[in-house]
Amino acid sequence: MINRRNLLVGGALSGAALAVTATPALNALAGGPPGTPGGHHGHGPGHGPKPKPKPSGTPPTGGPFRVLMPLPPVAAPIRTRGGVDHYSFPIVQTTAELLPGVRTPVLSYGGRFIGPTIRARAGRPVSVEYRNQLGVPANVHLHGGHVAPEHDGHPMDVIKPGKSRVYEYPNRQRGTTLWYHDHSHHTEAEHVFRGLHGFYLIDDPQERHLRLPEGQYDVPIMLRESRFDEKGNLYFDPFDFDRPVVLVNGRSQPYFPVAARRYRLRLLNASTHGTLTLRLDGLPMVQVGSDGGLLPKPVRLTELTLGPAERADVVVDFSKRRVGSKVVLEEARGPVLRFDVTREARDNSRVPDTLRSLPPMPKSTVNREVVLSTDFNTIESLINGKLWDPNRIDATIRHGATETWRITNVDTDFGGVNHTFHLHLVQFRVLDRNGRPPAPNERGLKDTVFIAPGDSVRVQATFSGFLGRYVYHCHMLEHSAYGMMAQMQIVR
Numbered sequence: 001m002i003n004r005r006n007l008l009v010g011g012a013l014s015g016a017a018l019a020v021t022a023t024p025a026l027n028a029l030a031g032g033p034p035g036t037p038g039g040h041h042g043h044g045p046g047h048g049p050k051p052k053p054k055p056s057g058t059p060p061t062g063g064p065f066r067v068l069m070p071l072p073p074v075a076a077p078i079r080t081r082g083g084v085d086h087y088s089f090p091i092v093q094t095t096a097e098l099l100p101g102v103r104t105p106v107l108s109y110g111g112r113f114i115g116p117t118i119r120a121r122a123g124r125p126v127s128v129e130y131r132n133q134l135g136v137p138a139n140v141h142l143h144g145g146h147v148a149p150e151h152d153g154h155p156m157d158v159i160k161p162g163k164s165r166v167y168e169y170p171n172r173q174r175g176t177t178l179w180y181h182d183h184s185h186h187t188e189a190e191h192v193f194r195g196l197h198g199f200y201l202i203d204d205p206q207e208r209h210l211r212l213p214e215g216q217y218d219v220p221i222m223l224r225e226s227r228f229d230e231k232g233n234l235y236f237d238p239f240d241f242d243r244p245v246v247l248v249n250g251r252s253q254p255y256f257p258v259a260a261r262r263y264r265l266r267l268l269n270a271s272t273h274g275t276l277t278l279r280l281d282g283l284p285m286v287q288v289g290s291d292g293g294l295l296p297k298p299v300r301l302t303e304l305t306l307g308p309a310e311r312a313d314v315v316v317d318f319s320k321r322r323v324g325s326k327v328v329l330e331e332a333r334g335p336v337l338r339f340d341v342t343r344e345a346r347d348n349s350r351v352p353d354t355l356r357s358l359p360p361m362p363k364s365t366v367n368r369e370v371v372l373s374t375d376f377n378t379i380e381s382l383i384n385g386k387l388w389d390p391n392r393i394d395a396t397i398r399h400g401a402t403e404t405w406r407i408t409n410v411d412t413d414f415g416g417v418n419h420t421f422h423l424h425l426v427q428f429r430v431l432d433r434n435g436r437p438p439a440p441n442e443r444g445l446k447d448t449v450f451i452a453p454g455d456s457v458r459v460q461a462t463f464s465g466f467l468g469r470y471v472y473h474c475h476m477l478e479h480s481a482y483g484m485m486a487q488m489q490i491v492r
């Protein structure tokens with residue numbers, strides 16, 4: 001693991017030239033990848049190296065529903081000056097109790113497996129200093145944030161060991177559930193897997209009149225797949241596609257006491273690879289928000305699928321169950337979280353029939369095609385047939401232009417490879433999926449969209465606010481690490 005990690009980091013440090021050829025080089029150096037880079041059921045072309053053995057033995061998860069689901073603490077600004085809230089966190093290796101009684105080595109923002117939650121307010125800027133105390137480069141991307149390129153955590157723009165860096169976030173966007181995570185090229189998947197992630201919530205005073213549940217009834221929940229060895233260490237292999245443990249706010253199968261009333265649950269899939277499909281024991285999940293904030297109208301769901309990096313704010317009314325009831329959130333892998341209805345409580349919240357109107361979409365002046373594919377011979381992940389090259393601009397976009405992008409996943413071989421497409425800088429609208437209108441819960445603003453094998457999804461966005469270079473990529477971070485990333489330049 002250490003060797004592979006050093007090699008991965010070496011790749012990032014060697015910069016541009018290596019980045020183009022890094023994937024095969026890296027594979028050879030690392031002893032080769034076991035199998036295909038994305039198929040849940042795929043077996044690859046058959047001539048690849050043997051799979052790396054997975055840890056044998058059972059990790060000490062402690063059994064279901066024995067530990068409380070923690071809430072990642074909300075950070076307090078270290079100072080507030082000129083209407084800007086300033087924060088400062090180390091990026092540091094530490095241990096965390098992910099499994100009961102076990103200290104697992106993790107990477108962290110601010111000393112916690114799930115970094116401190118930043119609660120920002122729409123229109124009020126935030127600045128965060130990160131001090132890199134790891135022995136390797138790292139950085140920070142505010143996922144879904146509308147920020148200047150120098151503050152976006154470009155994959156080649158890293159914080160060197162021992163250095164620090166201030167990121168500025170203007171928060172000129174509507175209220176929503178964002179998150180922050182590492183984006184250092186070649187190491188992003190492992191860094192995020194080992195804990196470089198946290199919530200960044202934007203509260204919007206304009207939304208208070210809606211009376212959605214708030215305060216202690218507004219609960220961020222980070223779900224993410226993991227694999228542990230029998231000692232309780234996190235086991236990372238970029239070609240591990242069926243990680244069995246879903247951590248919920250950093251715990252395996254926790255419980256969470258709730259009152260018999262409405263809650264707003266901010267669900268985030270922070271997995272580096274896995275898609276999550278969730279059901280709540282027959283209780284409806286009323287989705288009110290997605291990546292870019294509130295949906296136009298609430299959407300009642302019995303099942304919710306979240307690709308990596310997608311968010312869904314859902315309102316659940318636990319008054320539908322008697323005090324003493326238990327309500328289990330199930331993922332396709334099994335039960336992941338139990339809500340225990342423990343008490344009555346007053347409830348002045350509601351879910352209005354309309355939540356907001358989205359800004360009108362100007363006419364698109366440019367159409368682009370984005371094809372996501374995997375080369376099963378070289379195990380390279382590609383956009384429009386090309387590997388990531390930080391010295392290449394793949395799309396030059398005029399500032400203020402509205403464009404329509406059609407993203408197609410052509411990976412239907414070997415059982416199919418899922419992808420999730422993420423555009424930096426903007427929130428987009430999903431126009432259609434395979435020529436049909438998007439699902440009701442994809443009709444808000446989004447920054448990440450799930451693209452199943454064979455799917456073709458058209459999205460529309462207006463590229464304004466900042467000039468400069470941003471990336472777009474697959475948010476299965478094992479794929480972006482292996483080349484499925486490209487670059488746009490916003491020009492005057």
Ligand SMILES: [Cu+2]
Pocket residue numbers: 038418419420474475476479480484
């Ligand atoms: Cu992908």
